[in-house]
Amino acid sequence: xxxxxxxxxxxxxxxxxxxxxxxxxxxxxxxxxxxxxxxxxxxxxxxxxxxxxxxxxxxxxxxxxxxxxxxxxxxxxxxxxxxxxxxxxxxxxxxxxxxxxxxxxxxxxxxxxxxxxxxxxxxxxxxxxxxxxxxxxxxxxxxxxxxxxxxxxxxxxxxxxxxxxxxxxxxxxxxxxxxxxxxxxxxxxxxxxxxxxxxxxxxxxxxxxxxxxxxxxxxxxxxxxxxxxxxxxxxxxxxxxxxxxxxxxxxxxxxxxxxxxxxxxxxxxxxxxxxxxxxxxxxxxxxxxxxxxxxxxxxxxxxxxxxxxxxxxxxxxxxxxxxxxxxxxxxxxxxxxxxxxxxxxxxxxxxxxxxxxxxxxxxxxxxxxxxxxxxxxxxx
Numbered sequence: 453x454x455x456x457x458x459x460x461x462x463x464x465x466x467x468x469x470x471x472x473x474x475x476x477x478x479x480x481x482x483x484x485x486x487x488x489x490x491x492x493x494x495x496x497x498x499x500x501x502x503x504x505x506x507x508x509x510x511x512x513x514x515x516x517x518x519x520x521x522x523x524x525x526x527x528x529x530x531x532x533x534x535x536x537x538x539x540x541x542x543x544x545x546x547x548x549x550x551x552x553x554x555x556x557x558x559x560x561x562x563x564x565x566x567x568x569x570x571x572x573x574x575x576x577x578x579x580x581x582x583x584x585x586x587x588x589x590x591x592x593x594x595x596x597x598x599x600x601x602x603x604x605x606x607x608x609x610x611x612x613x614x615x616x617x618x619x620x621x622x623x624x625x626x627x628x629x630x631x632x633x634x635x636x637x638x639x640x641x642x643x644x645x646x647x648x649x650x651x652x653x654x655x656x657x658x659x660x661x662x663x664x665x666x667x668x669x670x671x672x673x674x675x676x677x678x679x680x681x682x683x684x685x686x687x688x689x690x691x692x693x694x695x696x697x698x699x700x701x702x703x704x705x706x707x708x709x710x711x712x713x714x715x716x717x718x719x720x721x722x723x724x725x726x727x728x729x730x731x732x733x734x735x736x737x738x739x740x741x742x743x744x745x746x747x748x749x750x751x752x753x754x755x756x757x758x759x760x761x762x763x764x765x766x767x768x769x770x771x772x773x774x775x776x777x778x779x780x781x782x783x784x785x786x787x788x789x790x791x792x793x794x795x796x797x798x799x800x801x802x803x804x805x806x807x808x809x810x811x812x813x814x815x816x817x818x819x820x821x822x823x824x825x826x827x828x829x830x831x832x
Contacts, residue, residue, distance in 0.1 A: 458700045461670060461707060464718035466742035467766045472714045473667050474733050475512035476725050476763070485513055487520045488529055488544060494667050495660075496541035496551070498730035499532050502630055505542040507728035507760075510810045518632040518811065525630050528647060532625040534618055537681045538563040539730075540625070548643050552622040553654035558681035560619035570612035574605050576620060583617035584642060591626040591639040622651060657688035662710065667732075670699055670709035674738040705739070722766030724796075724803040729758040734768075744768045748789055762786065762803075764796050772804075774812070781816035782808055788821065797821065 461469070471477040475490060487509050491497055497505040506518045521542075524530045528545060535541045535551050538559035543551060579601065586592055586600055594614055601613040617623070622643040628636035644650055664676050673686050689696075689708055699707040709715070727733060733743055734752065744752070748768050752759050759771045770788035784804045792800065804819035 458698050458706065460702060461699045461715075462702055462718065463742055464766070465715065466670065466701065466707075468716040468718055468720050468722065469670055469709075469714065470668060470733070470742055471722055471766055472716055473669060476733065477716065477720065477722055477766075479512070479514040481514045484515060487513065487516065488524055491530055491542060492544050492547065494732055495663050496535065496543040496547060496732075498732055498735065499540045499542040499630070500730050501728075504728035504730050505630075506632060507726070507807075507811065508731055510807065511725045511727055511731075516810060522632040522634075525627050531643070531646060532630050533623060533643060534560060536679065537735075538619070542630070545647050548622070548624060549647065549649065550652045550655055551660075552643065553651060554657075554660055555680065555682075556654070558683070562681065564616060564619040567609075567612040567615050570609040571616055572608075574608050574613070574616070576616060579605075579613065579616055580620040583621055587621075587623065587641045588645045591641040593637050593639050595637075597640065657682075657685060658692055661685070661688050661692055661708075665696075665708060665710050666713060668736050669713055670697075670707040670715070671737060672701075672705050672707055672739070674705075675736070678738040679736040701739070722763070724769075724800045725763045726760070726772055726803060726807050727762065728760050731761075734758075734761070751789065762800065764788075764792065764800065774808075776812075776814065780814050781818070782812040782814035783818045783820060784808055785820050785822055792821075 468477065474494065475485070485493075490509060490513055497508045499505050506521055509521060510516050510518070521530070530542055530544050531548055532540055532542050533548055533552065535543060535555045536559060582604065583597065583601065586597060597617065598610045598614045601617065602608070602610045605613060618640075623640040624643050624646045626639045626641055626646065628634045629638055660680070661676065664679060665671060668675070668679065673689050677683060677685055692708070695711070696708045697711050699709065701707060734740065740749075743763070743766070745767055752761050752768065752771070760773060761768055762770055762772050769790065769792070770786060772784060772786050775783050775785070784807060786800060786804060801819045805817065808814070808817040808819070
């Protein structure tokens, strides 16, 4: 046992605190949060695919309607762009213009170095200028941008050219890409052109530390470095130390937190929640044991493809998939990792029905429990 003057937070205490920050512990109809406010609080939503941001908000917000996020995208209040960890996130307009500069070193710059050998002979300043001219003339499909750049540098790797453009410039994916119930190829323009205003200076690391803790704390320095892919954040935490609370986890790792942030009782009930692939909850800590039990580590991915997961009692408990079995019918198949109690099965089925009602227009909706290979049974 670690002896320390810092209070120790066990896995359940960390779990409940993180779920509360992530808006996953309760959906209070009396304190309805808008989709835009939720996206800001969560410092963006993972958006490698189109649907995950919608599922993320459905799991978190009472009365969420997918059209709410779609309308925000159409009105350019939020947008999809590469930021943290050089992955696509849905951010508010304000965060698109500030978080991209903050994330530049830890994400896009690092990715650009990976492609450096495939860009020999390419003048990156010229590439950035030409790319900006092309996408600000009109939003360009990726294939079209790639062809234009390849015409200028025929000996370079075409994929490396468009990757470099994405790393060098703050490019947003324009609508209709990302709209609910709509399809559209990826088309790109700059954030400045899309929002009609300039990028703002990157906020100081202390400001982002506070936002990270508000959404993901209590957390260690390494946790935030995993979330941001930035190193050397220790100094920012040390400068904030006088205004932060400090704890330890059961392994003795120092955790920081905002004094006013919620830290619910570890026995606070945590209803089931269905999360799409890439959800923030699963990708934003170096130590994921606050949500993912050790025996289930590695079971949420196959190669580079993550699965959709569900929580029971606040912890990862299995996978799910949603299928349209016919035009007016949708089936949610739940695949638990462990045997659920009757009460847990009932609660999971009820949350599944809610998911189907919110996210599909099918008149026939079915929740089933099953395993990867074997018998599948209807809920109830």
